[in-house]
Amino acid sequence: MSARRYATCGILxxxxxxxxVAGAFAGNDRSGAAAANATSAAAAGKQDEPAQRxxxxxxxxxxxxxxxxxxxxxxxxxxxxxxxxxRVRATITDEDMRLILQYMTQ
Amino acid sequence: MIALASLAGLLRRSRKSNSQERINxxxxxxxxxxxILPAGGYxxxxxxxxxxxxGQDQTQELNFDNIKPVPVFTTGVGFISxxxxxxxxxGPLVSPVILAPLGRNWLIESRDTFxxxxxxxxxxxxxxxxxxxxxxxxxxxxxxxxxxTVTVGRFLAPFGIYNERLYPIWIRDLQSDPLILPIAxxxxxxxxxxxxxxxxxxxxxxxxxxxxxxxxLSTIKRLDSNRDAGFRAGLxxxxxxxxxxxxxxxxxxxxxxxxxxxxxxxxxxxxxxxLRSEYARSHNGSxxxxxxxxxxxxxxxxxHELRHVQMxxxxxxxxxxxxxxxxxxxxxxxxxxxxLNYYFRDDIRFVSSYGRxxxxxxxxxxxxxxxxxRVALPMGHGDVQ
Numbered sequence: 122m123s124a125r126r127y128a129t130c131g132i133l134x135x136x137x138x139x140x141x142v143a144g145a146f147a148g149n150d151r152s153g154a155a156a157a158n159a160t161s162a163a164a165a166g167k168q169d170e171p172a173q174r175x176x177x178x179x180x181x182x183x184x185x186x187x188x189x190x191x192x193x194x195x196x197x198x199x200x201x202x203x204x205x206x207x208r209v210r211a212t213i214t215d216e217d218m219r220l221i222l223q224y225m226t227q
Numbered sequence: 228m229i230a231l232a233s234l235a236g237l238l239r240r241s242r243k244s245n246s247q248e249r250i251n252x253x254x255x256x257x258x259x260x261x262x263i264l265p266a267g268g269y270x271x272x273x274x275x276x277x278x279x280x281x282g283q284d285q286t287q288e289l290n291f292d293n294i295k296p297v298p299v300f301t302t303g304v305g306f307i308s309x310x311x312x313x314x315x316x317x318g319p320l321v322s323p324v325i326l327a328p329l330g331r332n333w334l335i336e337s338r339d340t341f342x343x344x345x346x347x348x349x350x351x352x353x354x355x356x357x358x359x360x361x362x363x364x365x366x367x368x369x370x371x372x373x374x375x376t377v378t379v380g381r382f383l384a385p386f387g388i389y390n391e392r393l394y395p396i397w398i399r400d401l402q403s404d405p406l407i408l409p410i411a412x413x414x415x416x417x418x419x420x421x422x423x424x425x426x427x428x429x430x431x432x433x434x435x436x437x438x439x440x441x442x443x444l445s446t447i448k449r450l451d452s453n454r455d456a457g458f459r460a461g462l463x464x465x466x467x468x469x470x471x472x473x474x475x476x477x478x479x480x481x482x483x484x485x486x487x488x489x490x491x492x493x494x495x496x497x498x499x500x501x502l503r504s505e506y507a508r509s510h511n512g513s514x515x516x517x518x519x520x521x522x523x524x525x526x527x528x529x530x531h532e533l534r535h536v537q538m539x540x541x542x543x544x545x546x547x548x549x550x551x552x553x554x555x556x557x558x559x560x561x562x563x564x565x566x567l568n569y570y571f572r573d574d575i576r577f578v579s580s581y582g583r584x585x586x587x588x589x590x591x592x593x594x595x596x597x598x599x600x601r602v603a604l605p606m607g608h609g610d611v612q
Contacts, residue, residue, distance in 0.1 A: 180465075183496075199605040208376070212426035212437070212438065
């Protein structure tokens with residue numbers, strides 16, 4: 122591999138990573154607000170558990186159903202591992218992961 | 228410009244929140260990675276600079292602090308009999324997966340596949356074949372923050388959606404591989420190196436997911452991979468449940484060719500329809516597949532029985548490129564398949580399909596029939612203590 126191609130690939134990789142990291146942090150404020158909303162929603166959800174369950178099920182159907190049929194529920198500690206695996210495999214968001222885990226362990 | 232400005236803000240925040248020694252340690256780690264993986268090192272070093280402390284703050288907000296994940300063993304098992312062009316094939320397959328979580332942010336995961344293609348020898352009787360063993364992936368994942376996961380090791384090539392998401396025998400609705408699957412997925416469908424990936428919400432109506440990777444050349448038996456780099460990005464609209472995305476890969480060996488592809492998925496909430504499709508193109512060829520699957524959940528008659536039934540179809544075309552790849556069809560090929568699956572439970576099902584392949588070298592029928600099963604077990608107490 123020539124030095125020029127090597128350098129080009131390196132620059133491309135750096136540029137791509139910069140874009141992704143910067144883009145992620147550019148959305149940090151918005152996502153922070155979203156997380157705050159989610160937290161307040163979770164607090165409100167204690168008073169309105171059916172609504173929280175419906176939201177969890179909606180996220181579950183939308184995310185998990187993209188690839189496979191809905192599985193039955195697993196024990197909580199097992200589900201925590203599976204949802205971490207699915208976060209990596211299916212690139213589901215942090216908020217979706219939290220709501221799906223809540224729904225699947227209720 | 229927005230990205231650069233955001234990066235500047237990120238660096239300012241880092242200076243305020245972290246000591247100089249901490250930054251120095253990360254740069255030292257970056258230098259080490261650059262020494263090990265010349266190109267991929269840049270990517271991993273930058274990932275480490277993505278301020279994991281911020282991610283920990285977010286993680287502590289999650290409401291599963293009292294749920295300690297337990298290692299999980301899960302296996303996909305299947306036995307598929309195929310009649311292709313009048314020749315019977317028997318295909319047993321076992322694909323164990325191990326998931327081992329470490330702490331709050333780490334996960335070690337691996338999947339191996341043991342399978343065989345048993346067929347009658349020419350002029351002989353009985354079925355003979357060899358057992359094929361493959362390490363599909365063996366990777367360490369570090370969830371750096373809500374937007375970024377760093378993966379190192381052997382991983383499934385994130386090109387399109389089929390190889391990474393739909394390949395397992397208990398997930399796929401039709402048991403045959405799409406014709407274009409070998410495009411840009413290398414000799415084994417896996418890469419060996421480093422990957423950055425993640426998903427986050429742009430707003431309540433749009434989610435972004437991405438994966439970018441560098442893979443090094445490996446000629447080790449059962450761990451082979453190409454030297455390449457690429458990325459996949461997708462937009463998911465949770466409302467209509469639509470995902471669209473694209474993939475790109477640059478081969479860093481041989482002819483340094485490029486490959487690209489697009490994918491589309493739609494699962495409308497109002498009905499039990501799954502619509503998936505992919506397009507891929509490289510110098511080895513190009514093609515597409517479209518696969519609708521419909522679960523008869525709301526049939527007007529025999530609802531109790533028909534809700535277990537799923538109808539599937541797949542139409543696909545492959546067009547030869549300028550170079551021949553042994554894993555792709557050697558001639559232009561069209562194929563249509565229709566399948567009928569019956570779910571005894573969500574993890575046990577009977578699968579069957581009929582397909583007709585049209586190629587200039589001759590047409591042939593392909594029948595499949597079999598059972599698939601997925602089992603998942605905790606390696607410890609599954610319930611919260």
